[in-house]
Amino acid sequence: MNTVSHVLKMTAVAAALAACSLGTAQAADTITLMVGGISKIVYLPAKLTEDLGYFKDEGLDVKLLSEPAGVNAENEMLAGAVQGVVGFYDHSIDLQSKGKNVESVVQFAQVPGEVEIVSAKASATLKSPADFKGRTLGVTGLGSSTDFLTQYMAFKAGLKHGDYTILPVGGGNTFIASIQNNRIDAGMTTDPAATQLVASGQGKILVDMRHPEPTAKVLGGLYPAASLYMPNAWVESHHDEVQKLVNAFVKTMKYMHTHTAEQIADQMPKDYYGGDKALYVKALEASLPSFTSDGRMPKDGPQTVLQVLSTFKPQVKAAHIDLSKTYTTAFVDAAK
Incomplete structure (x- = not known):
């Protein structure tokens, strides 16, 4: 093989290797986020x-x-x-008690955005969490934030865990079906399901945690909920990627506070409306007060969450939780 042919061959090999390397880099650059129910309004910032x-x-x-x-x-x-989850901040505290460190890097909601809905059939006798005794209560999943909050409300009402039954029923249409089919007497869900049940007369609101004031009354303070949380180690090793994610989300939070519910709804997939855009807009209007305007963790919010979890989770109470490792404001502070 002459020198020119050898050089051309080596150049081709190098180009092929570079192309393979580039493909690998591009694949590695994809950031995958799991959303705890992408059509739920509490997690709307992700899709928006x-x-x-x-x-x-x-x-x-x-x-x-x-x-x-x-x-x-x-x-x-x-x-x-x-790489990360769009879910409730309280998981960061719960996981630390189990020896796993994750942190909220941007905070979407200052309150849960959840609603405890009572079926129309049970509403005559189920008028407060004290009436949970002997009832079947729906949550999205065992160990979910809806499970945490349901247990806390029951505990504060003087009930023990065995006094009621927790049933995982998911969210959205599966939650609605559980109310319709009398599988549950009451349950915790988000919009648009909550607004749909009330509008149809199939459910009534028992506890509304879409607004700061009633949430503080029930939980003792603001309860930061929907967030993007990620493993601390991944955040530390992917600082630039996390900063870009937070930049994008902070921009979204500002968009949500400078546009109407209808304008926001116009940006969402039409199948999120459930065939009734006006009802979706109404649900969105009811939930907008739950969101932060800048992605920042509310002051004293982490302490409220810790207090709530500690009341009924012995593992959390005994863990000596370091709240500073469960969230960071550094990326929000540096956001464009």
């Missing part, structure tokens, strides 16, 4: 950010997956299948 093009504006390739129960989304992250 994607649809507004803010991930792409930051040069990110973000893939959103949906898992109806937040606890299952959490498990996917712990297994390494996804």
